[in-house]
């Protein structure tokens with residue numbers, strides 16, 4: 001019997017989200033239905049709602065979640081009912097050219113559920129990042145469920161499902177931050193502050209946090225920033241150079257997703273340094289840079305999707321570090337809310353009042 005549950009839907013570009021009855025099919029071959037226990041509000045949900053990702057409305061929002069497997073379909077061996085899991089948007093295929101070369105974190109053919117979730121009238125929903133977890137029960141590909149230690153509460157564990165993993169991984173996996181590096185992070189929301197936590201965990205000696213909002217910079221200090229710069233008041237490129245012996249940082253992480261902050265990142269890195277773009281731009285944005293500077297400064301210009309994570313490798317490990325007190329995940333949970341408060345949470349995110357609002361079910 002299909003399940004009928006409540007979920008948060010974005011019906012049209014810029015329209016306030018609504019709580020709707022969603023029909024969730026029984027899991028088919030290779031699929032799982034998960035009882036969602038918590039799901040964080042990520043800026044990418046707002047991008048979907050604003051039409052910044054694509055036009056496939058209506059969207060079923062939410063993609064940063066943890067819960068318990070309720071049922072699995074035929075042939076599923078990865079998980080079984082009762083397993084405590086974080087949902088991921090990188091269920092690797094094992095067969096594409098990236099997977100076959102031993103680089104599954106770049107998998108070009110990740111799995112989602114084959115069946116569709118719908119509104120009660122049969123309208124097909126597009127689940128955000130192939131998940132859709134502002135929903136009491138959701139349908140995913142079984143490979144989207146990663147088992148972790150149930151001692152970590154869902155509101156915290158779920159954050160690894162997107163933004164916090166994206167930030168940690170942007171620093172550690174994509175940026176390759178290691179002991180002794182100098183790092184700057186531009187944009188200190190949930191993603192940027194996770195990049196700061198990642199740089200701290202990896203042993204960076206200098207970590208400069210840049211934001212336009214002092215509240216974000218206060219949080220950044222808590223996650224390990226050694227210096228903070230309010231770029232409304234101070235030129236961030238000069239400030240980062242001053243704080244790194246006049247040279248610029250080894251790794252600069254852009255966690256806003258705008259051309260002007262990307263340029264700051266580009267010029268705030270040392271020669272042969274690395275820029276990591278983790279903020280998501282919108283389709284109309286363009287970047288102009290002197291090609292000679294791109295050449296002359298050397299180094300690497302990278303973008304980071306999901307922190308180049310491999311969920312099966314990274315989620316259980318990061319949860320263990322959290323449980324040992326070595327990674328502060330609690331600090332990202334600014335508030336817990338109900339399913340009917342997602343629109344309000346977008347407003348708080350927009351006004352900079354929260355790192356993460358987390359829906360708890």
Ligand SMILES: NC(=O)c1ccc[n+]([C@@H]2O[C@H](COP(=O)([O-])OP(=O)(O)OC[C@H]3O[C@@H](n4cnc5c(N)ncnc54)[C@H](O)[C@@H]3O)[C@@H](O)[C@H]2O)c1
Pocket residue numbers: 042043044047162163166186187188189190191192210211212213216231255256257261277278279280281304305306307349350352354355
């Ligand atoms: N690449 C990925 O895999 C991935 C995953 C999740 C989220 N994201 C993206 O990362 C970005 C950040 O997400 P978030 O959830 O942390 O959002 P957020 O809204 O919580 O944080 C954005 C931060 O940028 C700051 N900011 C805005 N304009 C700025 C400027 N000009 N200079 C400096 N700081 C500025 C804001 O004050 C805020 O603190 C978004 O674009 C989101 O879509 C990417």
Ligand SMILES: [Zn+2]
Pocket residue numbers: 092093094095096097098099100104106107108109110
């Ligand atoms: Zn693959």
Ligand SMILES: [Zn+2]
Pocket residue numbers: 042043044045063064162163
């Ligand atoms: Zn996200």
